[in-house]
Amino acid sequence: MGNFFDTILAPFKWLVSAILWVFHEGLTKLGMDPSNGWTWALAVIGLVLVIRALLIPVFFYQIKAQRGMQAMQPDIVKLQAKYKGKTDQVSRQRMAEEQMALYKEHGTNPFAACLPLIIQMPFFFALFQVLNSVSKSRDAGHAIFLLNPEQVRQFDDSKIFDAFLSSALLHPQPGDNRVSVVVLSILMILAMIATQFYTQKQIMSKNMTAEALNSPFMRQQQMLLYVLPVVFGVGGINFPIALLIYWTVTNLWTMVQQWYVIRRMPTPGSQAARELAERRKRKGLPEKVLLGTPKNRDGEAAAGAEEPAPKPVRNQPVRKNRKKK
Template identity: 30%
Template sequence: MNKKKKLLLFLGMAALIIVLTGCGTGQVDQSSTGIWDRYIVYNFGRAIKFLSFGNAGIGIILFTIVVRIILLPLMHFQNKSMRKTQELQPKLKELQEKYPSKDSESVRLLQEEQQKLYSEHGVNPFSGCLPLLVQLPIMMALYQSISRIPSLQEGTFLWLHLSEPDRLFVLPVLAAIFTFLSSKLTSMAQLEVQGSMKVMNYGMPIMIFVMAINLASGLSLYWVVSNAFQVLQTLLINNPFKIRKEREEEEQRKRELQKALRKANRPKKKRK
């Protein structure tokens, strides 16, 4: 994905956050009107209360786990697409060398060839953004349900008032740590880590930390559980240590095969 597309995606996500945050004010209950308030925010609150077992914090934790389980097929698709994209990196580099993007014509040809290559191998370069795009409205609906539904506004969990920031900074720190671990494990599974990925590995945890110290601790709790789930899922399904070991073994087999071929093709010395 080129820089312009990444910028457009970022601006689109920022616009989505602004729109959803401003979708309504005031308390939400069964008499609320509008699709966002009545059918999304209110029902999110109902789901959390159903899962609460007397404590809203437990409801948020269980709700987060349910959401992550529902998103598992999408995450699996993302991981498969990312691995395919990584396998195409050598060919993509060849195209970039062939079309160095020094003029508009070479840029156009490069984009056409890249799209053709993606299509031939069934790769969607935007698939890595899908889980994030899906989770954005979920996070905003969760945030508004905590801050606008009276029974959740008054909810507590351990030392937390769920509609207020965590004054001890425990959840912001944990959210940042698990966000970093999730990004780091994902990047470790890639053949080549690009500069943008390195920036995301450190920039995203910082952004999550800053947001978590200012927003409702119920949302921070969602981030902690969601990213901890992501770390566990990565280790179980897309373990980067296992992937790296498999690649090293494959490279070792290739070296041994090349060595055997060179030895087989080496001219034999004639006996005297």
Template identity: 30%
Template sequence: MVYSCSVDKKSYIPFLLLFLGLFALQYFFFGPKVQETTDAPEQTVLETAKEKTEKEWILVAGESSLSRFVLENDLVQLVFLEGTGSICEINLKLKENKKDPSIVLPVAIDKNIIAQSPENDLYPLFSAKVVTGSGESATLAPQKGGYMPLLRRSLKKEGGGLMQIPDEYGAFNLMHNGTVIGGFRVASFTHDTIVFKSGKGIMKSFTLTPAGVTPYILDVEITSSEPLSETTLTSGILEAEFVSNSYMPLLQYLSKNGSGTKLRSLKLPTQKNKKTSSDDINLLWTNNSSGFFGLIQNPVKAIPSKMESEWIQGDKVPSRLTLIDTARDEYPADNFPGYMTRLSLDGLSSIRMHTLLGPLDRSLLKQLDAAFVNQGETSPHLSEARTVTGIFSFLSEPFAKFCFFLMQFFHLITRSWGFSIILLTVAVRLLLYPLNNWSAKSMAKMQEIKPKIDALQAKFKNDKQRLMMEQHMLYKSEGINPFSGCLPLIIQLPFLIGMYELIRSSFELRGVSFIIPSWIGNLAAPDVLFSWSYPIPFIGTGFHLLPILLAFFTYLQQKMSQSKQDKSTMSDEQKQMQTMMVFMPFVMLVLFYKMPSGLNIYWLSTTLLGMLQQELVQRKMRTMKKARK
């Protein structure tokens, strides 16, 4: 419904522009500040994992000369490098069927890699040594498909050649004064644990926890014969991920704040300022996030430390996105710089931490918090990684939580996130119905006295001050508040921002289609009705139907709200307002064209419901008018 803040609706414009301005600010400048239960109702990630698919095992006698070692379970595959004692690959298992315990669904990027660069759809990328469940040493050959990389890894070139990621950019490197500490050798290796030792008295131990107990968790322990000095622990560089059709990495850290905690975002380093750092704090965890995924390093006990970050040029650590549409250079490496965090270990001789390697799913994070508490540890507060931060967090955070609670409830009933968004729209409309109804009645009164207002405008068109005074007296005598129509817009603003934050960055919606497989294949990305090979400016290579439908119904809604009046009798302000209403659908089209389909579904639903409510109000007004006659 279109609300009126004054007789000429002039006050409507600032609030409408405020809506659009907040959208634009969040979308183009501030990135995701969380901004998701799992979409696997048949089996949660904490249930017993299914038997793994047969792999291509090549049994070898004795010790292998390979410098790569693999730990894996039904959710994660980790590839370690001897020498640095670090991780060069973190591969997340994709959900291939309903019984698969993984909660990571394939998206368009995964399908494009399979089609356009199959040589990079291998996991691990190179042969590596493993220990089978029966304790036998074996070599795991690269397997085709079934995973997505969490870390950026080396890229194979078609026809041969390798674009290698330098070892220094792996995860869990120890760096002293900016140089990687090397000399690590494997001291022990089992199917779930690997231990590295160096000649300098440093030991690294990695244990991949069972998928059915604490999923996506790697336990890490580092000990040193002497306290470490000027030494940091790296996170590696996360693979680029699209959030709201944009590359929006996020660096976070959680610290103790009195008896509570405080979440902060670390400013992203840039090409000009290649490093950023937090203050020395009582650190609980750090998070290097790509938006939907993260690598959270969580010391079991809070440590006095700080979080550092580094900007790395995209050409030096190319994303797998650069493999897509290479003929047109669709995704230039420079557009996707890498970000690596470092955790200061100064003064420590030992540290033990839980590390989350994977999806920032609300349900998963809460389950992990509870699991560690049940093991007798303090809560790591991993669920706070989904907390909204940023300039509008005071508005969006509580409403995003409330909206997610409702959406999660509807999902339990419908088993469809698409239907859940529509039902959420209905619920929000019902919650705001008393306010909207009161505003509609006020608007009806405004339309009743419109002839009197027009007469005043004609009589005092050259005396603005007198016109305002006469209008005020008329409003007072009729018992009308001319700004009553603005209140619903103000009240809906937190819901709007909360829904925007929720839908654009909810992991639950990533890769999920609407109702059934259709042209809306990913609620966290724009819908694609059909596509073509050559990009068109702004439009790209895909035709998005939902924003076009949204613009069309926005136009119809504006037409419904316009009163029939001869243009020759319109004031300049009325003509400007009419032009604004005609122009608004184009603004909505531009604003929403590359927004997630889930957000388009929400806004399209609320527009249709608004039109329905508006029609009912207008019918009631016509009935009342006939009754008075």
């Protein structure tokens, strides 16, 4: 099983090492010490920026899918009421078929909300394995994909705040400062949990309609609100400091990106949409149709959705008939 997992992650480990190598070489040429922990920490941050930039199209697909999920909640409630109390296999199959038809109609699917997280996980595990193999590769004098033996040694020796980047709260490295490792790890785990929690919370508090807030979809979101931070918090005690940097910066990117989208392109009918309409009204700007405005079955904007102000009609001058000679 381990060999199979390593085979699956091999391309991701190659890509992770390549991005780290590019940023480390670039920072070194800018004058930073190649053995300094901050050089490698910035290389890890560069890895985050590259991966998240590549995921921007996936993020916008996620927004569209989430809004489709919210728009279909009234239909889901009706479907559940239709099949309430029916436990036979035929009814369950018909309900599943009708539910899949609703997903198709609204252009969404139940896994879209987790898509960016799912895509990032191979890179996360690849970086985890690269960090775990640093010390072993250094002792053997081996390279790690594009990281040559000298860079592996530099990475293994790198520190920030007197704590090795390869040290974890429960897995100390020989010669590290345990106080620095414990304090830095705990602070970063708390930052990781806080950013994860706030990102999910701002979606539910401002970017959901009243119908979505009282739907099964909302119950799933509430579960993720508390489960994901706990999962990463518990797992964080085993994460090397470099990996904590990676995930905390990833959460910060997500938080800022989500804040921007909620402010500029909120879900129609949500509190954020009303706040956007008020800001535009105060500035004397016309209302506009928001990204992902739900449509009714006739293809028209749903009730309550913002519509663009009608364009003024320009009266064309009437041409007078010339007098006949």
